[in-house]
Amino acid sequence: MVEIKKGHPLKAVLFDMDGVLFDSMKNHTLAWYRALSSREIPCERDEFYQYEGATAEWTINLIFERTYHRQATKQEIEELYTLKSKYFNELPEAGPMPGAKEVLKIVREHGLLPVVVTGSGQQSLLKRLTEEYAGFVNASTLVTAFDVEHGKPHPEPYLKGLQKAHAMPDEAFIIENAPLGVKQLQEAGADLIYPDMSALQKYLPQLLAEPHNRA
Numbered sequence: 057m058v059e060i061k062k063g064h065p066l067k068a069v070l071f072d073m074d075g076v077l078f079d080s081m082k083n084h085t086l087a088w089y090r091a092l093s094s095r096e097i098p099c100e101r102d103e104f105y106q107y108e109g110a111t112a113e114w115t116i117n118l119i120f121e122r123t124y125h126r127q128a129t130k131q132e133i134e135e136l137y138t139l140k141s142k143y144f145n146e147l148p149e150a151g152p153m154p155g156a157k158e159v160l161k162i163v164r165e166h167g168l169l170p171v172v173v174t175g176s177g178q179q180s181l182l183k184r185l186t187e188e189y190a191g192f193v194n195a196s197t198l199v200t201a202f203d204v205e206h207g208k209p210h211p212e213p214y215l216k217g218l219q220k221a222h223a224m225p226d227e228a229f230i231i232e233n234a235p236l237g238v239k240q241l242q243e244a245g246a247d248l249i250y251p252d253m254s255a256l257q258k259y260l261p262q263l264l265a266e267p268h269n270r271a
């Protein structure tokens with residue numbers, strides 16, 4: 057998903073991480089499912105695709121409210137998140153999303169700043185992010201679960217991303233994926249929808265060259 061707000065010249069492009077820069081969502085959903093099931097907390101693996109971008113605390117509380125009609129304690133959140141991270145780290149490494157590096161290159165070539173905005177606090181993946189995408193992502197252009205109170209879809213992570221880029225909302229666009237399918241992206245108001253990063257790579261130079269984006 058690419059959302060282009062027209063107005064000022066573009067300064068930055070905000071990238072989501074899971075499902076955009078790494079093909080990692082299948083690992084997250086399986087790790088969550090294994091962690092909660094091991095504590096006999098009822099859940100379905102596929103439901104975790106819906107919570108993509110949310111913080112661990114938010115996800116655990118949602119399931120606790122539904123199951124036990126209360127919020128989880130700090131200790132419970134910590135224990136379950138540690139367990140989830142353990143299962144996540146046991147899975148084969150998620151590869152970089154095909155076409156993502158090329159998209160980052162194009163963004164740079166057009167003089168725009170790439171900023172990564174993720175709700176993730178998964179240390180192993182964050183470390184790989186700065187290695188795999190070295191030269192494109194560093195601490196000054198990265199917003200993670202550690203920087204925000206609220207996970208996506210709350211606007212806070214994106215607003216922090218804009219701050220890091222010193223950009224106004226109409227000076228940036230966001231590249232997000234569609235964990236629940238394209239229809240939901242349309243309903244959420246995505247301006248442009250591409251089937252994958254390779255398709256975006258093909259159309260991006262043309263998109264960035266359009267006068268209304270640059271003037």
Ligand code: CA
Nearest residue numbers: 072074075233
């Ligand atoms: Ca995502």
